[in-house]
Structure formats: structure tokens, C-alpha cells
Amino acid sequence: MSETIIRKMQMDEPDERRVLDLTSQGLIGRPVTRPDGPAKVAGTASYAGEILPEGTAFGVLVRATIAKGKVASLDEASATAMPGVLGVFTGERFLRNPAQGGADAAPVQGASEVAYFGQPIGLVVGETYEDARHAAYTMGVTYEPADDASVDLDTAKSERPDAKQLDQGDLDAAMAGAAHGVDVTYTTTPDSSAPMEPHASVASWDEEGVLTLRGSYQMLRHNRIELADALGIETEKVRILAPFVGGGFGSKLGIAPEAVAASIAAKALKRPVVVAMTRQHVFEGTIRRSETSQRMRLCTDADGRLTGFGHDSKVSNLPGESFSEPLAMTTHFLYRGENRRIGHEIRRVNRTCAGSVRAPGEAPGMLATECAMDELAEVCGLDPIELRKRNIPDQQPENGTPYGTRLLAECLEEGAHRFGWADRKAPGERREGEWLIGMGVASAARTNMTAPASARVTLRADGTALVETDMTDIGTGTYAILTQIAGEMLGLPADRVEVTLGDTDFPPGSGSGGSWGASSTGAAVMLACEAVREQVCLRMGVEPSALTMRDGEAMAGNTRRTLEEVVGDEPVAATGDFEPGSTTEQRVMASYGAHFAEVAVNQTTGEVRVRRMLGVFSAGRILNERTARSQCIGGMIWGIGEALTEDLVHDPRDGHVVNRDLAEYHVPVNLDAPPIEIAFLEELEDWGSPIQSKGIGELGICGSGAAIGNAIYNACGVRIRDFPATPDKVLAGIISEEEAGRLSSGQEK
Amino acid sequence: MKSFDYLRAGSTGEATGAGGAATRFIAGGTNLLDLMKLEVMTPDKLVDINRLDLKAIEETEDGGLRVGALVTNSDLAADPRVRRDYAVLSRALLSGATGQLRNMATTGGNLLQRTRCSYFYDTAMPCNKREPGSGCQAIGGYNRIHAILGASDSCIATHPSDMAVAMRALGARVEIEGTDGTRRTQDLGDFYRLPSDTPQVENALGEAELITAVILPAPVTSRQAYRKVRDRASYAFALVSVAAVVAVEEGKIARADLAFGGVAHAPWRNEAVEAILVGEAPSDALFDRAADTLLEKAKGQGSNDFKIPLLRRTLKATLRELTAEAAR
Structure with missing residues (x-):
């Protein structure tokens, strides 16, 4: 094979070549089915905990049962005396909690200092899972509890980092002098990512001291560094494999306690060790989304144009964690308002670590902003869509930066038309027996991000292409879209492209997080393919501009050759390197959309059922209509969970996670998910990525819960400001409305 | 999971003969296995009763049905006689769990489901039901799903079954085989215990005794409903539920057999509530009086206070629905 060519691009200027529009295979945008689909359906796609090397021992984590303090002793002797138990492991290298996304360093380490109830403090390894679990569950542990555990948010220590505050103009004066305004506080409860595949790692060491970890992780280039740092070994001594990941939603962004525990035990025992978390461990020992409290102060002139926008938020995390739910992510750019205040306060609590959960910031942040906008529309006497359209800024209201592509108004208009928004009635006016029916709308916005990414593409002697990167597919469709991009660029049908992912021996991809995977790793694949195409031109003696590649043939002028002929016995390989650049400062880039929801609220019980939803989105080039739609x-559906059901409960006395299983932590089930229509508006964003796409993985959750909250208000006149809107909260509102005479009992004959 | 011995019983006698304080019978295992994995329950021995001949639904001499203890929830809900004559039971069954669970869960096992109290499920927490005398953490904790009726200072747990609530309204009896091989029947209302200061004792089954059947009395002319209020549309336990078997004759309520779920340590029935309704013309005022009696001693624990107005409203709506034609 000839030497690998490297094609680099740093995104310092827009790429207006629109390379994917110049090719002719016709794969881009098509609803290509996932190449990994049949293996997943047949059960042959193996997840981390399913491939156990010969001689693997089983590890089960021991949980702390105090909120804060020291582990005085673990009764290792008794545990190791139990049948089948091979050893008990703990120590200063154990992780307190998972690394935050992209940390590139181990998180807080040390198993003897307990910072939250449920923290892993040890690992029992046994010949069988059952042996290990019994010993772990009955492990004698003594503690020296601290007397200053902080589990109550109201009394917890508070921080207000300067970098996370903004005060522009005079919001107080604007509120005082405004024609219309709202000053309301929204709260949201903690969420769990609850991925279908619990966190699992299988660690094995070879004779050269190289660790191979088969794990369930989202960003292997970072996880490798984090794991090496946690173990105190060189990064080069760690290889991570994660070809299939059963959902992550942020909880697998950073290396987690089970990986380090498995690695330590495997080294000591000189045999592979698997540690698969139980569902209960995932809930209490990985990460959660912080609860939030958000005071929204919005005011307008007489025409409903925003003059002030305030968003003061409180969130929580463990002491020492850098992450705090960035609730004002979209607040900075979504709507106008020259007087602005963004406040951010972090309460330090001894509770399960808070971290990135799908759309960190926007998911709970837009519940508050988009419901507050609905409240503002009412006091302004404007349709909520009209209010939003009047307040789309010409330029970023804090620093004047121009926007990239932005079809927010178009999404709202298209959605209103498709959904039948004009039929919306006043609260309480639409009734079907006990059920009150209402409609709600909300904007969707998610900041567009990209990340460094590399991928290698090889055109092989048999005329097929191989794509290699440590990028992951966490259920999102990475295999499909990278297949499409390589096939499109090299003129190959999808079945002649092989994509291999999730191995740190391959060039480092972007990883899956922040909705950046497709635009970043997709760009790397495109760049590699461009370089491959140039080699094809050299071999054919033609100009790149004259080259057409389609259905396995390369054509230029009167020359037409099959790829087998072009490649001969000398495969062509190239690596694409994509780097974000200064375009992120030159343009405010985000994906946009509009959510519409119709709900039925039972007046007797306060139960809310979503009857239909529509999402209209614009997210740059849509690479695969099917997987993009699935993401949305x-x-x-997670928005339904945020709005109605999901509530990770901490006990008020010791902070422990009370509902640690899927029976009592309520994700929406099939019957909760109504017919959902998705529409995409076409646009191409040249400033973000050379493939003109923008992030789509998290866009669907941004604002969808707010559309449901607003629909509840439209149905019954109850304004829910404390999500999720469980029946008890809705019923309390209904009873108030009935007692105030604003809602008839519905029983009048 | 603690190691245990496993025995497959070939006869009811063999099963009860193998029973004892540290032995559990296993049928569908949909609840027991979860609890064993968590070591909330740690039996020394499991006696598998799945091969026993307890899978029939037979008509009784007095026109009722005898439902074998091993009849699955799916089969019971789908039985044409149940659907026709005991609709409240079919609906209650179908409102519970999921299709997969109902295919495994059995009639006898469903009656013996343990509470879903989170503190019972977490072995790091004191729980008088799991470890008598250790205390109740649900009191003063997160108790949104807990009892408002019949609770004690020792325990505020609820019974999670939907099926049992419908059976309670239908006046079902439990057939139990003792270790001497004799079978007795007991009214479902007498079968269950309130927590009192012994919440670990949940029912009248003696050690090694086996539920062999549930007997439904002859059907009555009635309209029936099972109304379940829950946090999501499916796969959630009842916040409150109402099972109602109601008949109206000549404008007056002739029958109002009512049982309530999600509110107590056992399916709740209060004959005084029914007495208020029977013989009267249906009206909202009457339903309110019935609800007053039902809730007279109701007590919230903080996070579950909402169940008190919720139960009132759900009862009234159910009664309205079942008496609607008569009221017109």
C-alpha cells in the first residue's frame, strides 16, 4: 500500500464548494437503512458485556450507603471467604464518579472518601456474577460519616462563577418601564440518561502491559486518555473497543467507575474481568441531569418586541465538578432584548454527579424559556408564534455576531400550517367528555458544535472502500451516514462501503456528543475521500474537475474505468483531519425548529396524554432522512418524559436516589408516544462543516417538553411551572381553576 | 443473589411438604426473581410449582368460576367468560404490567406481589417489612406512591396489584391448601392483613401453605369498570384505582360493590360506603357522601396527599359513568 495521504481542513472560513453537491452517486440525504441494522435485530451485534474472553471473572461494584464521610473498613476477609469470590478491590485510583465529557483527565479519584450515597467504593470479583453480587451486596462496610453532608439544595454552599454571569443594559429598569412583562420561576427535577445498555467494561491486559478495554463509551479518543490517566499508565498502553453502544445520552461521554475498577482487578488477578453495572448502579453511580430553578424575566414594548430578557438559574453538582447545566445556552442568541441578565448559580451537594444528559442546557433551559414566552404571548395579547417571529434578532444581541443559516420563522410557519394551529381555541374551550384538549408550540434551537475528527478511507483492490475511525455509533446511525458519505464521494453503492468504528487503533474521530458527530467525523471522511479522488485522477491522468465517480466506475472525458482497474494491486488510502476553526466566532450557528403538541388533560384526575406531535426542523444538510428523523x-419522546413523567428522586434526608429502576423512574412507554410527524426544511450551512450539515442528535428534545407544557395550559388553563407535570401537580391546578370558577366541572347537563 | 436450593414439585402435596419459613414457591417469578437479585428476599429454597395441575378455569356448581393459581394473567384476562361476566377483572388485569409480564405472571403470584415501596426495595434502608423492627424510612421520605388508608406507624406501603382490587370488588375467595392436604377457602378481604405493627405479615397464608385457586362467585347483573390513575399510559402502578360493580334498578342504585387500589396495604373495601349508595338515586351529592365516608380516616404522608382528592374524584367519575343511563 502506498503511504497514507493526509488531508487537513481547519474551519476558518466557509466552505462554499459544496462538494457533496458535485458528486453523482445519489446517496446523500436518502433514507438509507442502517448497515448495522440486521446484526442488531438478529442479536449478533455484540455489546461490551457480551464478549467475554476465556477465563473472564465477574466484578460487581459495592455502593456507599452514606452521603458523605470516609470508608473506615471493608470486610475483605469475610467477602473473600465466600464461595467463588476471587478478591475485593478498592483504592486511591477508583473513580468517585464518571469523567465529564471531553475531560481528557481522570475525574476525582479515591474510594475511601465518600461524596454521595451510591458512590462505588469497591469491587468484588468472583468466578460467577452471582458469587460476586452476593458478596458485594452483603459486604460489611464501616464508615466515619461526616457531619456536614449537604443534601438539601436550599442550605447547600453556593457558587456564582463570573464567567457564567451576564449583565447587559438595565433589566430592572426595562421590566419596570415595559408595556408587558412576566416574572416567573420554573423548576425541573433531575433526570437520568437511563440508556438501554447499562454501563459495562471488560478489561484484559497482555504480557506487554497493554490494556484492552471493551466498553460502552461515546468518545473513545478522550476515554482512552482518561482511563490511562486514572490508572497512571501511558495513553499508548490503552486500547478501547466500542463498536456498538446501546445508547449513551451523555452518561458515557467520560470514563466511568466500572472501567477503572475492571482494569485494576484484571491486572491484579491476571485474567479478564467484566464489570457490568446493574440498572440501580446506573441510576445512582453514573451521572444525572441536575435539577434546575430558573427565574425568567421577560418584557416587551407595546408591540410585543422584547426589551429585556432575564434568565437566572440554579443548578447543583458535587463539590469540585466543573460541569454545571448550562441553561442559558440558547438564551444568548434565540430572541432579541437589549437589556439582558443571565445569572448562574451552582449549589454543591452530596448527590450523584451531575453531567451532560442529552442537550445539556437546552433540554431543561428551553422548558423554561419557551413556556415563559408562551406566558408572555398571553399578556401581550399575541399569538405565541407571532410573538416569537417578532423577536428573532437581526444579530446576536450580546455581541453583534451575524447568524448562520436560521430558518426559525419558516419552521414555525410551516408547522402552524401542517398542524392546524389556526384551530387552536382558548383554554377550557375544547372538551371531549372528561378530557380537555389543547395545543402548544415552542421553538427548538440547539447550538451547533463541531469537534476535531480524523478518519481513514482506503479504496481497496476489489473496488470497495473501507472507512476506519474510532468514532462511535451510539444508536444514532453513524454507520449509515459514513457509509453514505464515502459511497457518495467515491461513486460506490452503499453495499460496497465498509465502515469500521469504535477502536482506538483507528484514527480518532470526534466521538458522539454535542450533536457534533455527523458534521465532524462526516467531514473527516469527506476530506479523506477527496484525497482518494485526487489519487484516482493522478492514476488516470485526468483533472479532478473532470472526474465523475459512480456505481464503481471512474469517468473523465472519454475515459471510463472500473475502480478495480484503477486500484490494481495498490490500494489508495488517505486520512481526513477536520478541525473546528474561527468560523464558530464569525457566525452564530445553531439548528432550529418548531415543536407542536396536542394534549388531552383529564379533568377528573390530572392525567395528561399527548395525542399528536409535529416537529419541523432545519439542521443544515440532512445526510440520511431516516436516521435524522429517528433522532428527532x-x-x-424524551421531551414527553421531561414534560410529564421523568423525575429522579433524591431522598430529602440522605440524598440517595430513591427510584433506582425503570418501574419507578418513568420514561415514556410506547403508549405515551403519540403519532409524531417530522418535517425538514432544506438549507445548507457552509460555515460549520464542509459537508454543510449541522447537529441534529439533540435538536428534538430542545423545546418539545415546553410545547407540551404550553398545550396543557391551552387545554385547561393550568400553567405548570414545576416539571414534570405529573397528575398530582396538574390536578392541584385544575382544582384551583374549578374553585375560582374559571373551569366548569364539565358535568353540567 | 444468595445461593438457594431448587425443587420442582410434582404435586401440591409435594410442594407444601417442601415448604417452610425460608422456602418460597415460584411460578412466573416476575416479582420474586427481581427481589432475590436485589437480596430483598433471600430464600434458602425455591419450590417450582409450574408443573402443578392448577392451570384450569372451571365453572363452579353455583355458576361462578374457579381460577387455578397458575392461570396466567394473560389467559385470565382473555377468557371469554371473564370478559363477559367479570369485565372489571379482565380490565384490571390488562391495565397492569406489560404483555410480556402478564404472559408469565400467575393468579396466585399476583395476589402475593410485594409492595413497590422504594425503601423496601433498597436493602441499605431500614424497613419494618423487610427487617421487622428496623424502622420505616418511607415515613418522612418520598412517599408519593404510599398509603392513605389503613396505614400504621410501622408501615405505609401499598399493595400494587390491580387484579386483586377487581377480585375484591367481585367478592372473590382464595382457595388454600394446607400442609395436611386439606383445602379451605377464605374471603379475599380476610386473606390480606393491614400493616399494624407486623407489616411483614401480609396475608393469612401459613408457612408452607399454597394458594391453589381463586373462586369467583356467580356473576351478577351489573355494569363494571376498573379505573386506574397512573403517571404514564401503561406500565405504571396505580396512584389510585377504583374497581366497581354497579347495578341500577328503577332509578335507584341496587348494587355498588367497590374496591380501591393504590391506597392501602391491601385492596381496600368499605361496606359503609356501599351502604350509603344502595337504595338511593344516583347524584353527585350522594357520591360525595360516599366519598366522605371512604375518606373519613384518610391520612396523607406528604408527597401522597394528592391521593385524597384524587380518590374522591375518581370514585365519583366512576360512579357517574356506571349510573349514567339511570341518571338521565
Whole structure:
């Protein structure tokens, strides 16, 4: 094979070549089915905990049962005396909690200092899972509890980092002098990512001291560094494999306690060790989304144009964690308002670590902003869509930066038309027996991000292409879209492209997080393919501009050759390197959309059922209509969970996670998910990525819960400001409305 | 999971003969296995009763049905006689769990489901039901799903079954085989215990005794409903539920057999509530009086206070629905 060519691009200027529009295979945008689909359906796609090397031992984590303090002793002797138990492991290298996304360093380490109830403090390894679990569950542990555990948010220590505050103009004066305004506080409860595949790692060491970890992780280039740092070994001594990941939603962005525990035990025992978390461990020992409290102060002139926008938020995390739910992510750029205040306060609590959960910031942040906008529309006497359209800024209201592509108004208009928005009635006016029916709308916005990414593409002697990167597919469709991009660029049908992912021996991809995977790693694949195409031109003696590649043939002028002929016995390989650049400062880039929801609220019981939803989105080039749609539907269904059901409960006395299983932590089930329609508006964003796409993985959850909250208000006149809107909260509102005479009992004959 | 011995019983006698304080019978295992994995329950021995001949639904001499203890929830809900004559039971069954669970869960096992109290499920927490005398953490904790009726200072747990609530309204009896091989029947209302200061004792089954059947009395002319209020549309336990078997004759309520779920340590029935309704013309005022009696001693624990107005409203709506034609 000839030497690999490297094609680099740093995104310092827009790429207006629109390379994917110049090719002719016709794969881009098409609803290509996932190449990994049949293996997943047949059960042959193996997840981390399913491939156990010969001689693997089983590890089960021991949980702390105090909120804060020291582990005085673990009764290792008794545990190791139990049948089948091979050893008990703990120590200063154990992780307190998972690394935050992209940390590139180990998180807080040390198993003897307990910072939250449920923290992993040890690992029992046994010949069988059952042996290990019994010993772990009955492990004698003594503690020296601290007397200053902080589990109550109201009394917890508070921080207000300067970098996370903004005060522009005079919001107080604007509120005082405004024609219309709202000053309301929204709260949201903690969420769990609850991925279908619990966190699992299988660690094995070879004779050269190289660790191979088969794990369930989202960003291997970072996870490798984090794991090496946690173990105190060189990064080069760690290889991570994660070809299939059963959902992550942020909880697998950073290396987690089970990976380090498995690695330590495997080294000591000189045999592979698997540690698969139980569902209960995932809930209490990985990460959660912080609860939030958000004071929204919005005011307008007489025409409903925003003059002030305030968003003061409180969130929580463990002491020492850098992450705090960035609730004002979209607040900075979504709407106008020259007087602005963004406040951010972090309460330090001894509770399960808070971290990135799908659309960190926007998911709970837009619940508050988009419901507050609905409240503002009412006091302004404007249709909520009209209010939003009047307040789309010409330029970023804090620093004047121009916007990239932005079809927010178009999404709202298209959605209103498709959904039948004009039929919306006043609260309480639409009734079907006990059920009150209402409609709600909300904007969707998710900041567009990209990340460094590399991928290698090889055109092989048999005329097929191989794509290699440590990028992951966490259920999102990475295999499909990278297949499409390589096939499109090299003129190959999808079945002649092989994509291999999730191995740190391959060039480092962007990883899956922040909705950046497709635009970043997709760009790297495109760049590699461009370089491959140039080699094809050299071999054919033609100009790149004259080259057409389609259906396995390369054509230029009167020359037409099959790829087998072009490649001969000398495969062509190239690596694409994509780097974000200064375009992120030159343009405010985000994906946009509009959510519409119709709900039925039972006046007797306060139960809310979503009857239909529509999402209209614009996210740059849509690479695969099928997987893009699936991402949006999944996000919107999580919006149902945020709005109605999901509530990770901490005990008020010791902070422990009370509802640690899927029976009592309520994700929406099939019957909660109504028919959901998705529409995409076409646009191409040249400033973000050379493939003109923008992030789509998290867009669906941004604002969808707010559309449901607003629909509840439209149905019954109850304004829910404390999500999720469980029946108890809705019923309390209904009873108030009935007692105030604003809602008839519905029983009048 | 603690190691245990496993025995497959070939006869009811063999099963009860193998029973004892540290032995559990296993049928569908949909609840027991979860609890064993968590070590909330740690039996020394499991006696598998799945091969026993307890899978029939037979008509009784007095026109009722005898439902074998091993009849699955799916089969019971789908039985044409149940659907026709005991609709409240079919609906209650179908409102519970998921299709997969109902295919495994059995009639006898469903009656013996343990509470879903989170503190019972977490072995790091004191729980008088799991470890008598250790205390109740649900009191003063997160108790949104807990009892408002019949609770004690020792325990505020609820019974999670939907099926049992419908059976309670239908006046079902439990057939139990003792270790001497004799079978007795007991009214479902007497079968269950309130927590009192012994919440670990949940029912009248003696050690090694086996539920062999549930007997439904002859059907009555009635309209029936099972109304379940829950946090999501499916796969959630009842916040409150109402099972109602109601008949109206000549404008007056002739029958109002009512049982309530999600509110107590056992399916709740209060004959005084029914007495208020029977013989009267249906009206909202009457329903309110019935609800007053039902809730007279109701007590919230903080996070579950909402169940008190919710139960009132759900009861009234159910009664309205079942008496609607008569009221017109």
C-alpha cells in the first residue's frame, strides 16, 4: 500500500464548494437503512458485556450507603471467604464518579472518601456474577460519616462563577418601564440518561502491559486518555473497543467507575474481568441531569418586541465538578432584548454527579424559556408564534455576531400550517367528555458544535472502500451516514462501503456528543475521500474537475474505468483531519425548529396524554432522512418524559436516589408516544462543516417538553411551572381553576 | 443473589411438604426473581410449582368460576367468560404490567406481589417489612406512591396489584391448601392483613401453605369498570384505582360493590360506603357522601396527599359513568 495521504481542513472560513453537491452517486440525504441494522435485530451485534474472553471473572461494584464521610473498613476477609469470590478491590485510583465529557483527565479519584450515597467504593470479583453480587451486596462496610453532608439544595454552599454571569443594559429598569412583562420561576427535577445498555467494561491486559478495554463509551479518543490517566499508565498502553453502544445520552461521554475498577482487578488477578453495572448502579453511580430553578424575566414594548430578557438559574453538582447545566445556552442568541441578565448559580451537594444528559442546557433551559414566552404571548395579547417571529434578532444581541443559516420563522410557519394551529381555541374551550384538549408550540434551537475528527478511507483492490475511525455509533446511525458519505464521494453503492468504528487503533474521530458527530467525523471522511479522488485522477491522468465517480466506475472525458482497474494491486488510502476553526466566532450557528403538541388533560384526575406531535426542523444538510428523523422522534419522546413523567428522586434526608429502576423512574412507554410527524426544511450551512450539515442528535428534545407544557395550559388553563407535570401537580391546578370558577366541572347537563 | 436450593414439585402435596419459613414457591417469578437479585428476599429454597395441575378455569356448581393459581394473567384476562361476566377483572388485569409480564405472571403470584415501596426495595434502608423492627424510612421520605388508608406507624406501603382490587370488588375467595392436604377457602378481604405493627405479615397464608385457586362467585347483573390513575399510559402502578360493580334498578342504585387500589396495604373495601349508595338515586351529592365516608380516616404522608382528592374524584367519575343511563 502506498503511504497514507493526509488531508487537513481547519474551519476558518466557509466552505462554499459544496462538494457533496458535485458528486453523482445519489446517496446523500436518502433514507438509507442502517448497515448495522440486521446484526442488531438478529442479536449478533455484540455489546461490551457480551464478549467475554476465556477465563473472564465477574466484578460487581459495592455502593456507599452514606452521603458523605470516609470508608473506615471493608470486610475483605469475610467477602473473600465466600464461595467463588476471587478478591475485593478498592483504592486511591477508583473513580468517585464518571469523567465529564471531553475531560481528557481522570475525574476525582479515591474510594475511601465518600461524596454521595451510591458512590462505588469497591469491587468484588468472583468466578460467577452471582458469587460476586452476593458478596458485594452483603459486604460489611464501616464508615466515619461526616457531619456536614449537604443534601438539601436550599442550605447547600453556593457558587456564582463570573464567567457564567451576564449583565447587559438595565433589566430592572426595562421590566419596570415595559408595556408587558412576566416574572416567573420554573423548576425541573433531575433526570437520568437511563440508556438501554447499562454501563459495562471488560478489561484484559497482555504480557506487554497493554490494556484492552471493551466498553460502552461515546468518545473513545478522550476515554482512552482518561482511563490511562486514572490508572497512571501511558495513553499508548490503552486500547478501547466500542463498536456498538446501546445508547449513551451523555452518561458515557467520560470514563466511568466500572472501567477503572475492571482494569485494576484484571491486572491484579491476571485474567479478564467484566464489570457490568446493574440498572440501580446506573441510576445512582453514573451521572444525572441536575435539577434546575430558573427565574425568567421577560418584557416587551407595546408591540410585543422584547426589551429585556432575564434568565437566572440554579443548578447543583458535587463539590469540585466543573460541569454545571448550562441553561442559558440558547438564551444568548434565540430572541432579541437589549437589556439582558443571565445569572448562574451552582449549589454543591452530596448527590450523584451531575453531567451532560442529552442537550445539556437546552433540554431543561428551553422548558423554561419557551413556556415563559408562551406566558408572555398571553399578556401581550399575541399569538405565541407571532410573538416569537417578532423577536428573532437581526444579530446576536450580546455581541453583534451575524447568524448562520436560521430558518426559525419558516419552521414555525410551516408547522402552524401542517398542524392546524389556526384551530387552536382558548383554554377550557375544547372538551371531549372528561378530557380537555389543547395545543402548544415552542421553538427548538440547539447550538451547533463541531469537534476535531480524523478518519481513514482506503479504496481497496476489489473496488470497495473501507472507512476506519474510532468514532462511535451510539444508536444514532453513524454507520449509515459514513457509509453514505464515502459511497457518495467515491461513486460506490452503499453495499460496497465498509465502515469500521469504535477502536482506538483507528484514527480518532470526534466521538458522539454535542450533536457534533455527523458534521465532524462526516467531514473527516469527506476530506479523506477527496484525497482518494485526487489519487484516482493522478492514476488516470485526468483533472479532478473532470472526474465523475459512480456505481464503481471512474469517468473523465472519454475515459471510463472500473475502480478495480484503477486500484490494481495498490490500494489508495488517505486520512481526513477536520478541525473546528474561527468560523464558530464569525457566525452564530445553531439548528432550529418548531415543536407542536396536542394534549388531552383529564379533568377528573390530572392525567395528561399527548395525542399528536409535529416537529419541523432545519439542521443544515440532512445526510440520511431516516436516521435524522429517528433522532428527532427520539428527542421529542424524551421531551414527553421531561414534560410529564421523568423525575429522579433524591431522598430529602440522605440524598440517595430513591427510584433506582425503570418501574419507578418513568420514561415514556410506547403508549405515551403519540403519532409524531417530522418535517425538514432544506438549507445548507457552509460555515460549520464542509459537508454543510449541522447537529441534529439533540435538536428534538430542545423545546418539545415546553410545547407540551404550553398545550396543557391551552387545554385547561393550568400553567405548570414545576416539571414534570405529573397528575398530582396538574390536578392541584385544575382544582384551583374549578374553585375560582374559571373551569366548569364539565358535568353540567 | 444468595445461593438457594431448587425443587420442582410434582404435586401440591409435594410442594407444601417442601415448604417452610425460608422456602418460597415460584411460578412466573416476575416479582420474586427481581427481589432475590436485589437480596430483598433471600430464600434458602425455591419450590417450582409450574408443573402443578392448577392451570384450569372451571365453572363452579353455583355458576361462578374457579381460577387455578397458575392461570396466567394473560389467559385470565382473555377468557371469554371473564370478559363477559367479570369485565372489571379482565380490565384490571390488562391495565397492569406489560404483555410480556402478564404472559408469565400467575393468579396466585399476583395476589402475593410485594409492595413497590422504594425503601423496601433498597436493602441499605431500614424497613419494618423487610427487617421487622428496623424502622420505616418511607415515613418522612418520598412517599408519593404510599398509603392513605389503613396505614400504621410501622408501615405505609401499598399493595400494587390491580387484579386483586377487581377480585375484591367481585367478592372473590382464595382457595388454600394446607400442609395436611386439606383445602379451605377464605374471603379475599380476610386473606390480606393491614400493616399494624407486623407489616411483614401480609396475608393469612401459613408457612408452607399454597394458594391453589381463586373462586369467583356467580356473576351478577351489573355494569363494571376498573379505573386506574397512573403517571404514564401503561406500565405504571396505580396512584389510585377504583374497581366497581354497579347495578341500577328503577332509578335507584341496587348494587355498588367497590374496591380501591393504590391506597392501602391491601385492596381496600368499605361496606359503609356501599351502604350509603344502595337504595338511593344516583347524584353527585350522594357520591360525595360516599366519598366522605371512604375518606373519613384518610391520612396523607406528604408527597401522597394528592391521593385524597384524587380518590374522591375518581370514585365519583366512576360512579357517574356506571349510573349514567339511570341518571338521565
